[in-house]
Amino acid sequence: MSAATSGYYIPHEAKWPIVGSIGLFLFFYGFGMFLNDQTGGGTVTLIGAAIVVVMIFGWFGLVIKESEAGTYNSQVDTSFRMSMMWFIFSEVMFFAAFFGALFYARTFSGPWLGGDGAGGAAATNAVLWSGHDYVWPSDGPAQLGGDYQAMGWFGLPLINTLLLLTSGVTCTIAHHAIKDGNHKKMVRWLAATVALGTIFVGLQALEYYEAYAHLNLKLTSGIYGSTFFMLTGFHGFHVTMGAIMLAVVMFRGMKKHFSAENHFAFEAAAWYWHFVDVVWLGLFIFVYLL
Amino acid sequence: MSTAEAHHDDHDHHGPAPGFKRWLYTTNHKDIGTMYLLFSLIMFFVGGAMALVIRAELWTPGLQIVDPMFFNSMTTMHAIVMIFGVVMPAFVGLANWMIPMMLGAPDMALPRLNNWSFWIMPFAFTVMLSTLFMDSGGPAGGWTMYPPLTLQMGDSFAFVVFAIHFLGISSVMGSINIVATIFNMRAPGMTMMKMPLFVWTWLITAYLLIATIPVFAGAVTMLLTDRYFGTSFFSAAGGGDPVMYQHIFWFFGHPEVYILILPAFGIISSIIPTFARKPLFGYDSMVYATASIAFLSFIVWAHHMFTTGMPLAAELFFMFSTMMISVPTGVKVFNWVATMWRGSMTFETPMLFAVGFVVMFTIGGLSGLMLAITPADIQYHDTYFVVAHFHYVLVPGAIFSLMAATYYWMPKWTGNMYDEKLGKIHFWVSTIFVNLLFFPMHFVGLAGMPRRIPDYSLQFADWNAIASIGAFGFGFAQLIFVWVIIKCYRGGEKATDQVWEGADGLEWTVASPAPYHTFETAPEIK
Numbered sequence: 001m002s003a004a005t006s007g008y009y010i011p012h013e014a015k016w017p018i019v020g021s022i023g024l025f026l027f028f029y030g031f032g033m034f035l036n037d038q039t040g041g042g043t044v045t046l047i048g049a050a051i052v053v054v055m056i057f058g059w060f061g062l063v064i065k066e067s068e069a070g071t072y073n074s075q076v077d078t079s080f081r082m083s084m085m086w087f088i089f090s091e092v093m094f095f096a097a098f099f100g101a102l103f104y105a106r107t108f109s110g111p112w113l114g115g116d117g118a119g120g121a122a123a124t125n126a127v128l129w130s131g132h133d134y135v136w137p138s139d140g141p142a143q144l145g146g147d148y149q150a151m152g153w154f155g156l157p158l159i160n161t162l163l164l165l166t167s168g169v170t171c172t173i174a175h176h177a178i179k180d181g182n183h184k185k186m187v188r189w190l191a192a193t194v195a196l197g198t199i200f201v202g203l204q205a206l207e208y209y210e211a212y213a214h215l216n217l218k219l220t221s222g223i224y225g226s227t228f229f230m231l232t233g234f235h236g237f238h239v240t241m242g243a244i245m246l247a248v249v250m251f252r253g254m255k256k257h258f259s260a261e262n263h264f265a266f267e268a269a270a271w272y273w274h275f276v277d278v279v280w281l282g283l284f285i286f287v288y289l290l
Numbered sequence: 291m292s293t294a295e296a297h298h299d300d301h302d303h304h305g306p307a308p309g310f311k312r313w314l315y316t317t318n319h320k321d322i323g324t325m326y327l328l329f330s331l332i333m334f335f336v337g338g339a340m341a342l343v344i345r346a347e348l349w350t351p352g353l354q355i356v357d358p359m360f361f362n363s364m365t366t367m368h369a370i371v372m373i374f375g376v377v378m379p380a381f382v383g384l385a386n387w388m389i390p391m392m393l394g395a396p397d398m399a400l401p402r403l404n405n406w407s408f409w410i411m412p413f414a415f416t417v418m419l420s421t422l423f424m425d426s427g428g429p430a431g432g433w434t435m436y437p438p439l440t441l442q443m444g445d446s447f448a449f450v451v452f453a454i455h456f457l458g459i460s461s462v463m464g465s466i467n468i469v470a471t472i473f474n475m476r477a478p479g480m481t482m483m484k485m486p487l488f489v490w491t492w493l494i495t496a497y498l499l500i501a502t503i504p505v506f507a508g509a510v511t512m513l514l515t516d517r518y519f520g521t522s523f524f525s526a527a528g529g530g531d532p533v534m535y536q537h538i539f540w541f542f543g544h545p546e547v548y549i550l551i552l553p554a555f556g557i558i559s560s561i562i563p564t565f566a567r568k569p570l571f572g573y574d575s576m577v578y579a580t581a582s583i584a585f586l587s588f589i590v591w592a593h594h595m596f597t598t599g600m601p602l603a604a605e606l607f608f609m610f611s612t613m614m615i616s617v618p619t620g621v622k623v624f625n626w627v628a629t630m631w632r633g634s635m636t637f638e639t640p641m642l643f644a645v646g647f648v649v650m651f652t653i654g655g656l657s658g659l660m661l662a663i664t665p666a667d668i669q670y671h672d673t674y675f676v677v678a679h680f681h682y683v684l685v686p687g688a689i690f691s692l693m694a695a696t697y698y699w700m701p702k703w704t705g706n707m708y709d710e711k712l713g714k715i716h717f718w719v720s721t722i723f724v725n726l727l728f729f730p731m732h733f734v735g736l737a738g739m740p741r742r743i744p745d746y747s748l749q750f751a752d753w754n755a756i757a758s759i760g761a762f763g764f765g766f767a768q769l770i771f772v773w774v775i776i777k778c779y780r781g782g783e784k785a786t787d788q789v790w791e792g793a794d795g796l797e798w799t800v801a802s803p804a805p806y807h808t809f810e811t812a813p814e815i816k
Contacts, residue, residue, distance in 0.1 A: 008395075008396055008397075008475070010317060010396055010397045010401055010807075011317050011401055011402050012317065013307055013311070013315035013316060013317055014315060014317070014402050014405075015314070015315055016402070016406075017315075017402055017403075017405040017406030017409050018314050018315070018405075018406075018409050020406055021406065021409045021410050021413045022413070024410070024413070024456060024459070025413040025414075025416070025417065025456075028417055028449075028452035028453070028455065028456055029417055029449070029452070031448070031452060032417075032445075032448040032449040032452050035448040035514075035518050036445040036448060038445075059402075075474060075475075078474045079399040079400060079470045079474050079475075082399075082466075082469065082470040082473060082474060083399075083400060083403075083466045083467070083470050086465075086466045086469055086470075086500055087462075087466060089500060089501070090462050090466075090500045090501075090503070090504045091504065093500070093501050093502070093504040093505055094504035094505070094507060094508050095508075096504075096505060096508075097504065097505045097507070097508025097509055097511075097512075097538055098508055098512075100505075100537075100538055100541070101508075101512060101523055101530075101534060101538065104531070104534045104537060104538075105523075105529060105530060105531065105534065108531075109526075109529075109530065109531030109533070109534055110529055112531075113526060113529065113531075117601065119599060119601060119602075120599060128526075129526075134529075138529040139522075139528060139529060140522060140525070140526065140527050140528035140529030140530070141526070141527060141529070142527035142528060144522055144527060144528040144529075219515070219519055219520060219521055220519075220520035220521070220522075222522050222528035222529045222530075223522050223523065223528055223529035223530045224529070225521070225522075226512075226515070226521035226522050226523050226528070226530065227523075229521075230512070230515065230521065230523075
């Protein structure tokens with residue numbers, strides 16, 4: 001049945017999924033070659049990534065066209081909403097793995113290396129790591145990466161926290177604007193949100209430069225460097241993705257794609273943005289403050 | 291084709307596209323389900339061939355056929371293929387075929403995403419299996435990929451990690467699709483507590499996947515950076531801990547075990563009432579038991595790690611939480627038996643596999659209970675007893691449920707009845723050989739034979755020879771299965787719409803074979 005009679009739109013065939021599979025295949029295979037120093041690895045990775053980007057443009061373009069044609073009813077909209085929600089939940093669990101590593105290292109394995117705790121911890125410390133006294137931040141008993149300074153919370157991280165929190169507010173103002181049907185206002189506040197996100201990423205890059213150039217804090221600086229760069233790095237990647245999503249929504253807003261009732265793309269990007277915001281608060285507390 | 295109906299959007303209404311494009315571009319849940327099922331059937335023989343290499347090497351003590359390194363990559367790859375390439379895609383294939391029909395939905399909620407979830411699988415397994423042909427050989431550190439051993443792997447390591455990421459994308463998208471379908475696509479009147487148990491078990495399984503696959507992705511990402519970028523997550527010298535990997539891995543790994551069995555529970559709960567001609571005993575308690583098992587699966591992971599030197603409090607907690615799982619599982623087994631109690635039972639092939647499942651899965655469950663006891667596990671750990679345990683729950687468990695499902699729904703898929711006599715032969719040959727294969731592993735395991743070693747002490751020789759006979763018998767018995775499927779696809783006695791006398795549910799109200807599009811208008815559910 002067509003959308004008009006039974007309601008749920010079953011999309012027609014599309015080539016984008018298979019294009020995406022080929023793109024990801026080349027990307028992963030190329031990256032594997034690259035990591036093993038095989039010739040051509042970098043090129044294959046880039047070709048794969050380019051195909052994925054083309055796929056994203058093509059697939060989203062198709063969906064936007066269908067949406068603009070009024071093909072989707074409210075039930076389709078609900079499917080999209082649920083999917084975005086559970087996708088964000090899966091992202092939360094992805095971050096949980098890295099937060100879990102941080103907590104485990106700080107609460108359990110770190111003190112055990114220093115000889116604390118029941119069982120064999122004291123003996124392990126005495127025999128294997130004699131003289132190692134555990135204090136966080138730690139680069140381990142072998143002091144991998146040499147002397148370094150931990151990243152303080154004051155300064156760039158605090159500024160970044162304020163930037164992201166403000167961007168949450170501007171994003172919400174934009175949301176209220178579109179709910180009132182005010183396109184211009186929505187675009188303006190979205191522009192501010194994207195700008196704040198971009199500055200955040202820029203300052204994060206500056207912070208990494210500071211860490212490498214002046215603090216001797218590197219990815220290789222033991223468990224502290226590993227967790228610091230892994231958590232902030234993946235978060236920064238997600239902020240970049242979120243900013244791109246919001247920018248796309250902003251351009252679509254300029255083309256008046258949204259209405260007061262119908263603006264799922266905006267909401268999906270906004271949910272994502274709030275998600276990276278909340279993850280950052282977790283990072284600020286557990287990576288920088290404590 | 292609907293071209294005659296000009297007012298319709300001609301895209302969303304037509305039959306299958308001609309030629310190979312139908313399979314590449316399809317958005318139809320039945321096409322995608324078929325592809326998933328065929329893919330997993332092919333991979334079943336790939337993984338099975340690897341198992342036969344293992345059993346051929348273990349036929350007698352000593353090293354005879356393969357290099358130990360290759361033996362290790364066979365044990366590793368056999369597990370990866372069977373878990374990610376056979377059982378998971380087969381269940382997703384069944385979900386695709388059956389869930390929309392069981393709910394009275396026109397299709398899955400996100401049909402294009404559905405296509406992508408499938409079409410990642412062949413590409414991801416190309417990455418995975420290609421490692422076997424690399425100079426360094428395939429992954430050989432076990433499918434659990436514990437550091438530091440796994441970090442000493444050759445070039446193939448990066449490819450294995452990326453293949454897992456790739457498969458993870460497929461699993462998460464597939465699960466999100468299933469969740470959205472179940473919550474959003476039910477026909478009017480199909481309340482949650484009216485859904486068939488296969489739908490319920492898949493809903494809960496989908497949550498297990500969404501919650502744990504990303505954790506697995508994170509764990510292997512940390513392995514990757516430890517290997518190639520100099521991080522120290524799993525290196526004590528840098529303040530990390532190799533055991534931390536095990537914690538993160540099993541936080542995924544244990545729910546994964548239930549991902550491999552919960553849909554099987556749903557299948558068995560569909561089949562037994564049909565052939566006992568009685569409604570399922572204790573439907574509500576089945577739902578709650580499934581949810582309880584899923585919840586408990588998140589707080590038992592460290593029972594895989596009793597020998598790593600955890601604090602005593604942790605050993606006790608994980609021992610008791612693990613034992614608690616036997617309560618909801620017991621509820622299920624009790625309900626299946628109670629459903630059969632005083633039923634008018636007949637034993638067509640699906641029922642044979644289902645009853646076989648109940649008996650043999652329970653054997654695997656009981657040996658699991660033995661393994662849950664920490665002091666006992668310290669003896670059993672990494673022996674063939676563990677191998678016997680998880681193969682009992684996975685082969686005459688998960689795999690038997692898949693065969694039961696195939697026989698049960700195949701008339702609906704093809705429109706023809708399968709060959710009942712061949713089906714019964716398949717069941718009995720499989721059942722005899724599978725027990726010959728795995729039961730002796732309990733004995734050699736309790737006597738101390740370690741797993742994942744290509745050679746063994748002379749005292750284990752007899753039982754290993756018997757297990758190898760069982761393995762080859764079971765392996766070749768599956769050719770009967772393939773023959774039954776081909777024969778049924780080609781023709782046979784025409785199936786009625788209801789197919790089975792006692793069958794109940796929306797999927798049995800549509801024609802056999804099920805038309806390309808079903809429930810374009812939602813049915814009324816009273």
